Amino acid sequence: MEMARASSSDSILSAITVDDLNAPPSFSSTPPTSIGDSASISSTSLQLDDTSATPAEPSTGRSRRVRTSVGTYNVKVLSGTAIHAPRKFRKDNDDTEARRRTISGDTLIGALASGNTSTESVQKEASRLVRDGIEALDLQWSVKGLYKSKSQTELSGGAEKSAKQIELERRRSTRSAGEKIESFTKKLTGVLGKRSRKQEDTVAGPKKAKRELRNLADTPEFAKIDTKPVVHEVWSKGKLVVAEPPRKKKKVEAPEPEKTRVEEAKSIEKKKKFGGKRAKTWLKKGLYAGQDPQVNRDWFKDDSLDMRKKMEDIAPYKPNGFMPLPMWHGQRLLQTGRDFKLPFDVCNPLPHGQPKPNEWQKTSRNRFVGNAGTLWRTSSLFDSFSSKCVCKPENGCDDNCQNRVMLYECDNENCGAGIERCTNRAFADLQERRKLGGPYRIGVEVIKTEDRGYGVRSNRCFGPHQIIVEYTGEIITEEECDRRMNEDYKDNDCYYLMSFDQSMIIDATKGSIARFINHSCMPNCRMVKWIVGGKPRMALFAGDNPIMSGEELTYDYNFDPFSAKNVQECRCGSDNCRGVLGPKPKDVKPAKEIVKEAIKAGVKASKRKFKELFGMDEEDDGDRSPKKRKMKEAKGVKRSASSASMKLVSGAAETIKKTVSSSLLNVRRTTGTKRVIKKTIKASALQAYGKSQKNASSRNSSLTIVATESNSLSTKGNASSLGKQSVRKYKAKGIRGNHKGSRDASAGTIRVVAGSEDDEE
Numbered sequence: 001m002e003m004a005r006a007s008s009s010d011s012i013l014s015a016i017t018v019d020d021l022n023a024p025p026s027f028s029s030t031p032p033t034s035i036g037d038s039a040s041i042s043s044t045s046l047q048l049d050d051t052s053a054t055p056a057e058p059s060t061g062r063s064r065r066v067r068t069s070v071g072t073y074n075v076k077v078l079s080g081t082a083i084h085a086p087r088k089f090r091k092d093n094d095d096t097e098a099r100r101r102t103i104s105g106d107t108l109i110g111a112l113a114s115g116n117t118s119t120e121s122v123q124k125e126a127s128r129l130v131r132d133g134i135e136a137l138d139l140q141w142s143v144k145g146l147y148k149s150k151s152q153t154e155l156s157g158g159a160e161k162s163a164k165q166i167e168l169e170r171r172r173s174t175r176s177a178g179e180k181i182e183s184f185t186k187k188l189t190g191v192l193g194k195r196s197r198k199q200e201d202t203v204a205g206p207k208k209a210k211r212e213l214r215n216l217a218d219t220p221e222f223a224k225i226d227t228k229p230v231v232h233e234v235w236s237k238g239k240l241v242v243a244e245p246p247r248k249k250k251k252v253e254a255p256e257p258e259k260t261r262v263e264e265a266k267s268i269e270k271k272k273k274f275g276g277k278r279a280k281t282w283l284k285k286g287l288y289a290g291q292d293p294q295v296n297r298d299w300f301k302d303d304s305l306d307m308r309k310k311m312e313d314i315a316p317y318k319p320n321g322f323m324p325l326p327m328w329h330g331q332r333l334l335q336t337g338r339d340f341k342l343p344f345d346v347c348n349p350l351p352h353g354q355p356k357p358n359e360w361q362k363t364s365r366n367r368f369v370g371n372a373g374t375l376w377r378t379s380s381l382f383d384s385f386s387s388k389c390v391c392k393p394e395n396g397c398d399d400n401c402q403n404r405v406m407l408y409e410c411d412n413e414n415c416g417a418g419i420e421r422c423t424n425r426a427f428a429d430l431q432e433r434r435k436l437g438g439p440y441r442i443g444v445e446v447i448k449t450e451d452r453g454y455g456v457r458s459n460r461c462f463g464p465h466q467i468i469v470e471y472t473g474e475i476i477t478e479e480e481c482d483r484r485m486n487e488d489y490k491d492n493d494c495y496y497l498m499s500f501d502q503s504m505i506i507d508a509t510k511g512s513i514a515r516f517i518n519h520s521c522m523p524n525c526r527m528v529k530w531i532v533g534g535k536p537r538m539a540l541f542a543g544d545n546p547i548m549s550g551e552e553l554t555y556d557y558n559f560d561p562f563s564a565k566n567v568q569e570c571r572c573g574s575d576n577c578r579g580v581l582g583p584k585p586k587d588v589k590p591a592k593e594i595v596k597e598a599i600k601a602g603v604k605a606s607k608r609k610f611k612e613l614f615g616m617d618e619e620d621d622g623d624r625s626p627k628k629r630k631m632k633e634a635k636g637v638k639r640s641a642s643s644a645s646m647k648l649v650s651g652a653a654e655t656i657k658k659t660v661s662s663s664l665l666n667v668r669r670t671t672g673t674k675r676v677i678k679k680t681i682k683a684s685a686l687q688a689y690g691k692s693q694k695n696a697s698s699r700n701s702s703l704t705i706v707a708t709e710s711n712s713l714s715t716k717g718n719a720s721s722l723g724k725q726s727v728r729k730y731k732a733k734g735i736r737g738n739h740k741g742s743r744d745a746s747a748g749t750i751r752v753v754a755g756s757e758d759d760e761e
């Protein structure tokens, strides 16, 4: 291919040589190259002597380098010391040699310029130079075709042309000669593959070419970069496994922060007010402009009417003409002042790395198990768990709120004050707090106590009476409880069973953290049962004093041991410690008395039952019978309160009946077998139902232990070794000591019975 190109008339070599032969060189535009030197050297070396003889050609008007006209002598060469000269001064250095072996129009032009204008000699000279060039390039080209080229023909005919024409052509071709030589040089350097920066810079328009090249080089095609991913074929069992395209990750949208109850209520109210359109409050000027203090003032938002009036006396609203006072609360603060105190949540002083108890299944809600749910719904008290407060939105649900007094939580159905003004929604608040998550909001954590096993402490502060944590678990029937004690928990160290409601039991084995809360004779909390949305729920509330971060949370178990022998040593360490996990000292009765009382109560109850069965109660009991007692109809708050308490009383009476008869049965059995199985009924639980609505607020819990005599010893023994975590090692070989007393009692269980602390006093 290269050969074919070389022989064509448009070949690179022919293009160079032909057009320039007659034209005088344009030295200004043609870079001098080494070939020119070699040509000139070869010619000048021969002509040096002649040059001195023949006069220099007159200038044609253009500036030109006429090398041949100047004869030079190299003294160093002549004197033989050229070898010591610096390389650049040495004529025979490699550069010169290299220059000799390159081709340039300069050489040809030089040849022309030398005055040898005869066609033959020019042809000879040209072909010799081309041959030199071909040799230098080591190409397999022939120079023969050169003479047949169009340019050559023109050249040969050029002699006949008029001198004017020749001059014209010479001028025209001067420029093109330079261009062609340049392009040839470029191509040649490309062919040689040695493109030095220097060389590139010497040719015309190097910058442009370079930029284009650079742009080209940036493209993946030029750089031979395959933009498609390399796919490796995977073959399995003779089949091509087609790889699935990588799945795109779904964008997880950040959940919007949930609106609080109050916010929601506000927005609903706003919408109502402005017919669904959002109202805008514009600040017109100043810091608090646009906020009409009369309208927006929010000083006593959560206070009762009395309190509002009181505060109005302390800090009456006075419009400030000069500058608005700080925000609404600020105004009152400025006038009343308060002691400085650090916010408690600035730091958390609790040490990390508490030992954790064994993992247990947690639930934050009560769950009915087995037929507990059905039993619950069919119970006589099921429908009585409703109450409605008559509070007004102006006052909110204050201390006199009927629901609050009766331990019913307000909700949208039963609250007269409305969501904004109601402060009787502890469980709803707790739920909201927990929903947001984080240890601070949950507020409690398990700790390892020195000698009472695990316990629970607060990791934030709680205000007085504030809800802390709910006691949740599985709600089971007594039968299920028996079964679990006999089968599931027979090897357990500890039981988390709490008597709940209507003979149901909360089993917190799968339950909330509240199960770890220990007893104290001087507790800082209370375990209270509330009716929330028609269902009973237990929760730990702060006592009368606020609770600081890091305090261990305790409540009074009100442990009823049933037997003086059956007590556990208390290690609460409080000043007024009773020494045992039992009722307060004045309530502790000798075992004999406990048995006596139980028999008495049992006999009494069975007598009544007998009378009821045979229809004797009307005559004998007359008005004393709760069923027959006529009550005056109350109105308003009183009415609903009394009706609610009546329901509770009737429920309580039923419970009394049941438990007394079963305790009687127990007593009979134990006396017969000489075993001390003393099942007492926690009167407090019953009294709570029968109490007036004012006292109902203290529906606190108490712990009841049921144990056999033989077991009580072991329990006691275990109690002394509480530090070794063995206090709960009384074996659960059956819930034989339970209040039904239907089986042999050889093991004990801890029960928490909802009861009233007030009743004990």
Ligand SMILES: C[S@@+](CC[C@H](N)C(=O)[O-])C[C@H]1O[C@@H](n2cnc3c(N)ncnc32)[C@H](O)[C@@H]1O
Pocket: 451, 452, 453, 454, 455, 494, 495, 496, 515, 516, 517, 518, 519, 520, 568, 569, 570, 571, 572, 581, 722, 727, 728, 750
């Ligand atoms: C419901 S558990 C409380 C959590 C228990 N500390 C644990 O480690 O799982 C009740 C048991 O804790 C122990 N306990 C609680 N308070 C106590 C106290 N003040 N003194 C001694 N033992 C206590 C008793 O063994 C009691 O039977």
